[in-house]
Amino acid sequence: EAGVTQSPTHLIKTRGQQATLRCSPISGHTSVYWYQQALGLGLQFLLWYDEGEERNRGNFPPRFSGRQFPNYSSELNVNALELEDSALYLCASSLYGLEAFFGQGTRLTVV
């Protein structure tokens, strides 16, 4: 059974551009979570989607947005990129409230 997959693995953007990150959950999982992890720091909660709806949002500006598709895959969009958006973005999936599993992450670099 395939695990959580994220694409791309690495992404380099210039300041002011938009970035789109993708996540495919484990088959059968309906919840997708997005986290940001800056270098050497802990995980900061970004967004939680379940059954196509945004269930919760972390303390991030509105230029961080996303969506969940009918097949439960998800996109994270970051508009007007800033240098401090450079980080590892991790996606996790779970069946509502149960054990969460993570993808390998997308390393975003803003130059």
Place this chain on the structure above:
Amino acid sequence: GIQVEQSPPDLILQEGANSTLRCNFSDSVNNLQWFHQNPWGQLINLFYIPSGTKQNGRLSATTVATERYSLLYISSSQTTDSGVYFCAVERPSNYQLIWGAGTKLIIKP
């Protein structure tokens, strides 16, 4: 909100040593997970342990929910055990995971 504290923040050991990592949480939780983040950033599930004791090879974990703590034991450490160990608890009100700051473990050969 729920606070999660992990200790120690850093731990340096020689290969073959044993270690105990602790996770304290401030309120009742639905469940608790332990993760290992390797040097490449991958988060690997270690234990899903809302209560009781589980073992997996050289690793074991115990959660005492009534006293609001969990312990992760690593025996006969290997260099591949190096990385950051995170504890995360699930908030009952909205199923969101609340994360500790992690314990950075370095195993020297």
